[in-house]
Amino acid sequence: MSSTTTKNGRIGDILLEVKGLKKYFPIQRGLLRRTVGYVKAVDDVSLYVRSGETLGLVGESGCGKTTASRCIIRLYEPTAGQVFFKTRALSPDGTPKMVNLLELSREEMNRVRQEIAMIFQDPINSLNPRMTVADIIAEPMVIHGKYVKGESEERIIELLRRVGLRPDHLRRYPHEFSGGQRQRIGIARALALNPSLVLCDEPVSALDVSIQAQTLNLLQDLQEEFKLSYIFVAHDLSVVQHISDRVAVMYVGKVVEMAGAEELYNNPMHPYTEALLSAVPKPDPLYKSDRIIMQGDVADPSNPPSGCYFHPRCQYAVDLCKQKAPEFREVKPDHWVACHRAEELKLRGI
Amino acid sequence: MTTTATQVEHTQTQTDARPLLLEVQDLKVEFTIRGGVVKAVDGLTFDIKRGQTMGIIGESGCGKSVTARAILRMIPKPGKITGGRILYYRRPRHPKPGEEDKVEVIDVTKLDPDGEVIRQIRGGEIAMIFQEPMSSLTPVYTAGTHINEAVTLHRLLPIKKLGDQMVERIMEYRRVTKEEARAIAIEMLRRVGIPKPEQRVDSYPHQLSGGQRQRVMIAIALSTEPAMLIADEPTTALDVSIEAQILDLMRDLQRTTNMAIMFITHNLGVIASMADEIVVMYMGKQVERAKVVDLFYNPKHPYTKALLQSVPRLGPKTGQRLASIEGMVPDPLNLPTGCVFHPRCPAFVAGKCDKIVPKWTQVGENHWVRCLLYEE
Ligand SMILES: Nc1ncnc2c1ncn2[C@@H]1O[C@H](COP(=O)(O)OP(=O)(O)OP(=O)(O)O)[C@@H](O)[C@H]1O
Ligand SMILES: Nc1ncnc2c1ncn2[C@@H]1O[C@H](COP(=O)(O)OP(=O)(O)OP(=O)(O)O)[C@@H](O)[C@H]1O
Ligand code: SF4
Ligand code: SF4
Ligand SMILES: [Mg+2]
Ligand SMILES: [Mg+2]
Numbered sequence: 001m002s003s004t005t006t007k008n009g010r011i012g013d014i015l016l017e018v019k020g021l022k023k024y025f026p027i028q029r030g031l032l033r034r035t036v037g038y039v040k041a042v043d044d045v046s047l048y049v050r051s052g053e054t055l056g057l058v059g060e061s062g063c064g065k066t067t068a069s070r071c072i073i074r075l076y077e078p079t080a081g082q083v084f085f086k087t088r089a090l091s092p093d094g095t096p097k098m099v100n101l102l103e104l105s106r107e108e109m110n111r112v113r114q115e116i117a118m119i120f121q122d123p124i125n126s127l128n129p130r131m132t133v134a135d136i137i138a139e140p141m142v143i144h145g146k147y148v149k150g151e152s153e154e155r156i157i158e159l160l161r162r163v164g165l166r167p168d169h170l171r172r173y174p175h176e177f178s179g180g181q182r183q184r185i186g187i188a189r190a191l192a193l194n195p196s197l198v199l200c201d202e203p204v205s206a207l208d209v210s211i212q213a214q215t216l217n218l219l220q221d222l223q224e225e226f227k228l229s230y231i232f233v234a235h236d237l238s239v240v241q242h243i244s245d246r247v248a249v250m251y252v253g254k255v256v257e258m259a260g261a262e263e264l265y266n267n268p269m270h271p272y273t274e275a276l277l278s279a280v281p282k283p284d285p286l287y288k289s290d291r292i293i294m295q296g297d298v299a300d301p302s303n304p305p306s307g308c309y310f311h312p313r314c315q316y317a318v319d320l321c322k323q324k325a326p327e328f329r330e331v332k333p334d335h336w337v338a339c340h341r342a343e344e345l346k347l348r349g350i
Numbered sequence: 351m352t353t354t355a356t357q358v359e360h361t362q363t364q365t366d367a368r369p370l371l372l373e374v375q376d377l378k379v380e381f382t383i384r385g386g387v388v389k390a391v392d393g394l395t396f397d398i399k400r401g402q403t404m405g406i407i408g409e410s411g412c413g414k415s416v417t418a419r420a421i422l423r424m425i426p427k428p429g430k431i432t433g434g435r436i437l438y439y440r441r442p443r444h445p446k447p448g449e450e451d452k453v454e455v456i457d458v459t460k461l462d463p464d465g466e467v468i469r470q471i472r473g474g475e476i477a478m479i480f481q482e483p484m485s486s487l488t489p490v491y492t493a494g495t496h497i498n499e500a501v502t503l504h505r506l507l508p509i510k511k512l513g514d515q516m517v518e519r520i521m522e523y524r525r526v527t528k529e530e531a532r533a534i535a536i537e538m539l540r541r542v543g544i545p546k547p548e549q550r551v552d553s554y555p556h557q558l559s560g561g562q563r564q565r566v567m568i569a570i571a572l573s574t575e576p577a578m579l580i581a582d583e584p585t586t587a588l589d590v591s592i593e594a595q596i597l598d599l600m601r602d603l604q605r606t607t608n609m610a611i612m613f614i615t616h617n618l619g620v621i622a623s624m625a626d627e628i629v630v631m632y633m634g635k636q637v638e639r640a641k642v643v644d645l646f647y648n649p650k651h652p653y654t655k656a657l658l659q660s661v662p663r664l665g666p667k668t669g670q671r672l673a674s675i676e677g678m679v680p681d682p683l684n685l686p687t688g689c690v691f692h693p694r695c696p697a698f699v700a701g702k703c704d705k706i707v708p709k710w711t712q713v714g715e716n717h718w719v720r721c722l723l724y725e726e
Contacts, residue, residue: 061559241664279591
């Protein structure tokens with residue numbers, strides 16, 4: 001069995017398409033909480049995910065990955081943009097149709113939410129400390145009226161087993177677990193309703209490499225089995241390369257590059273991507289890093305630089321970069337990049 | 351208030367480049383829960399010298415964070431230290447003339463966990479970056495308030511005076527002022543890569559991204575210039591470029607202040623570049639200890655070997671599944687007989703590994719392992 005055929009067979013039509021997504025948080029000052037400016041946490045994000053596919057999402061800490069994910073399921077109301085999602089929950093006979101999630105009523109959105117699950121970044125705060133593990137995993141089923149006595153209990157035990165926990169953990173409370181164990185509880189909970197899209201916000205950062213490997217394998221198995229799609233936010237670029245079909249790179253609220261995983265790692269076309277790839281730590285104590293040290297300060301999303309947001313830190317910047325924001329364009333088939341000099345630069349991959 | 355600490359005072363004679371800072375001896379920590387007793391840390395022994403970075407790795411739930419918290423006497427209920435000693439070789443942070451070499455040995459396990467001594471040590475002398483930044487920041491305080499608190503509590507500024515030989519000598523110390531504390535806070539936020547630190551100093555935790563919260567925690571911990579930093583998964587929420595910047599910052603401080611670091615992480619790439627030595631833990635015990643190069647190039651314990659194989663590595667995409675360690679972490683209330691790793695061990699020898707408890711055995715210079723394969 002060749003892995004490419006299964007991969008191609010696995011990936012279907014577009015499931016999610018985000019266009020021009022923006023989320024600005026007001027900055028308030030003084031007694032009257034006057035708005036003095038905005039944090040442009042997400043500032044024009046466009047991306048798509050096909051069904052059965054994994055889109056890796058990487059970028060600087062604070063560049064808006066979590067905010068963008070939260071906007072997609074409307075945990076935050078976006079400031080602008082569109083989020084098209086193929087849902088079965090809104091038609092009586094379950095036929096799929098593409099809808100803009102931002103136009104749905106509250107009640108409709110709640111129905112669609114069972115198809116989109118989220119695994120959170122901070123395992124301790126996303127689990128209710130007063131609920132047992134069994135209740136935590138059952139909760140989504142209960143909320144959506146899908147809890148069936150007996151059957152659901154078996155499913156919970158199966159889910160728990162699949163994420164590497166034991167049935168005797170069911171009656172325990174979150175604080176009795178280590179960080180990694182809590183994250184696995186969150187994953188079991190996310191999978192409880194058989195979603196079609198899972199937004200994974202750093203799902204394996206807290207896990208040790210062995211459990212991480214198990215979890216990545218598990219996520220891949222579940223993907224094959226249920227044709228799941230993932231948006232996979234992570235900082236570990238080796239993990240992202242391993243799990244993703246395509247990868248999008250964000251910098252200060254914008255997607256600056258998006259391409260197939262292999263292509264992006266071998267032939268990065270955005271200088272920020274190049275700098276990131278050069279900084280990946282290697283599990284080898286004798287390895288001497290030759291990372292590109294970015295000059296200047298991390299950009300401030302409430303007051304981004306002119307032109308290309310990356311220009312104060314970019315070693316390839318020219319005058320044009322200060323004046324004009326580069327357009328996010330497809331420079332090669334399925335390779336998108338926002339850089340004026342994308343074609344001429346020869347950047348270093350891995 | 352009486353403290354039951356054994357405080358042995360003595361002055362170190364030889365000026366070793368790396369005097370001892372912390373010695374953990376046969377440490378045991380237990381949690382009594384409904385089903386029984388969980389031995390979260392079960393006979394752990396290691397030491398850390400000044401200026402050294404000790405890496406701790408191991409399976410999720412093997413007791414890394416509990417060990418770290420034991421050192422600061424911050425074990426959550428119902429956890430208890432039930433055995434062993436944690437010796438802290440304390441030197442005066444602000445030595446008076448002639449007292450620079452004074453060393454006081456404190457057994458931390460004997461201290462009152464709410465007492466004056468441990469509160470001085472905590473934060474000021476041994477600082478900790480916690481694994482979950484959100485739960486250790488107070489939601490109603492801004493980033494700046496958190497740092498100010500640490501700084502005004504623990505940091506003193508030297509008052510320099512010209513001494514006899516016309517050299518500047520530190521004679522006295524004073525507490526930092528509010529303004530100075532704020533300036534330090536902003537400077538620390540800048541050094542950990544927070545954009546617009548003059549503004550962000552007034553942000554509340556919920557207004558910060560996951561990685562920014564983690565960096566605030568790091569800034570708090572480093573702002574007091576501690577003698578030892580315990581970093582529990584300090585960079586998991588950071589992108590690789592800021593991660594590299596923060597690791598550089600830690601190394602810098604280590605060089606300038608001779609800070610010791612206990613670095614807990616799952617990221618073998620990070621540990622490879624940071625640690626001098628590594629302790630590998632499994633189910634509350636150390637199973638291997640070696641210099642970093644030996645551990646990566648010549649691992650001995652089957653668990654360490656398996657761990658090194660499960661790391662995804664950058665390179666041509668193979669589409670293959672990752673190697674992972676078979677089976678599950680055992681039930682701590684129902685531990686396997688013999689070697690606790692035996693149900694999952696690829697090198698398992700029936701009739702031996704399930705019967706005999708392996709001993710801590712030396713296999714090379716500074717290289718120790720707990721596995722029957724290496725016992726005579
Ligand atoms: N509720 C909020 N109010 C104001 N600013 C916010 C809020 N939430 C996030 N931000 C800001 O928006 C930006 C993006 O934050 P976000 O959490 O999306 O980043 P991220 O890419 O997920 O980062 P990380 O990798 O560190 O988790 C940050 O600058 C953050 O400070
Ligand atoms: N408050 C508690 N109550 C009961 N058991 C606990 C408590 N805190 C920790 N434990 C147990 O102690 C053991 C060690 O936990 P610890 O948090 O030290 O693990 P860890 O090695 O830091 O794991 P991780 O890498 O996942 O953070 C675990 O088996 C855990 O279940
Ligand atoms: S547009 Fe200019 S500044 Fe921006 S990434 Fe490209 S070269 Fe660098
Ligand atoms: S003692 Fe036996 S079971 Fe334990 S690690 Fe060694 S070979 Fe494996
Ligand atoms: Mg985030
Ligand atoms: Mg931990």
